[in-house]
Amino acid sequence: MANDANRGRILCISFSDITSDSRVLRQLDVLAELGEVTTVGFGDKPAAATEHLAVDAxxxxLPQTPLGVALLALRxxxxxxxxxxxxxxARALLKDRRFDVVVANEARAMALGHEVAHGAPVVADMHEWAPEERSHVRSWRLLVKPFMTHQCAKYLGKMTAVTTVNDSIAELYKQRFGVRPQIVRNAAAYRELSPTPVQDDRIRLVHSGGAVPGRNLETLIEAVRGLDERYTLDLYLVPGRDGGKYLGQLRALIDGDPRITLHPPVPSTEVPSTLNQYDVGIYSLPPLTPNHLYMLPNKIFDFVQARIAVVFGSAPETDRLITEHELGVIAPDASAKAMRETLAALDTEQVRRFKQNVDTAAKVLNSTEDAATLRAIVGDLLARTAR
Structure with missing residues (x-):
């Protein structure tokens, strides 16, 4: 493995605002242990990076130009x-650079990662199931899904290693493209927190995440508006790239309800400590795509590290965690009615018990195992290139 005197040069490509991308930030913490890290992506320089090459946000x-769309349509x-x-x-910024290992985040970065590696090993972190990321949107399904499928078929076999978020999605990659990714979940780092007391006459609900259409946030608001005065809901939302349009729609839906509060986002490092004051983290997503069906989002791990109970709409991967560790309860579907009825059936003694179970589970449902997987992959590749 690279030592301090001769640390490896690692490139991390992510077409996201990396400083707000909790998965990539955790990835960078591990990469920075192993070498000098150059990041390419939107936004400011991440703290763990040695150097950041900023791309205009x-x-x-995706090739969303008139010519690009025409070429997508023509396959x-x-x-x-x-x-x-x-x-x-990003290609222009990287053309004269050389690296010992390249990490390409998501399918849209694989072609660039392969090219700028110049024969160096490339690790593809696919995050989720790339071909159907937004297949519930007609334009994506018709134009982008075939492109993403082609990119996976062309490049996954050329990657030195592949990672993804859970076993269900890894199985999809194996069946469709013949590669078996290693698992790096969206788990948050372990935090030294304790469950806060639950009031006898109040259940404090919370949700944190992106204010992005399709995340089903309307359902959470509608569910709580139909509950009695015991329930409050606080929302910590990261604005989407729509100029605040969707956040405005959510404010209109809340319509001044004093029990529902919309907060500015907090840095990802502060999410568990901020959510610790609440009782139950809630989330529900209709299974419109395989990624929705097989979701294992970072927020369930954030809720665990915050030491709060969870109520999630049913999905195989989250159902497994919730049931195995008795973290909370599962709504039978993603409707406002199902969420409302599931929440209404909760009592304070159940919530107290779930919060204690979460406190125990936090010792295993954290990023330690995931960081070790990534550390082993990249550390081994750096050791090979140093020989």
């Missing part, structure tokens, strides 16, 4: 793979 990471995927404006900008 207004540039799309000219090899021609279009470097035509996304953000990819073109």
């Amino acid at each position: 207004d540039l799309p990471s 000219r995927f090899d021609t279009v793979e470097f035509m996304a404006p953000a990819v073109k900008a």
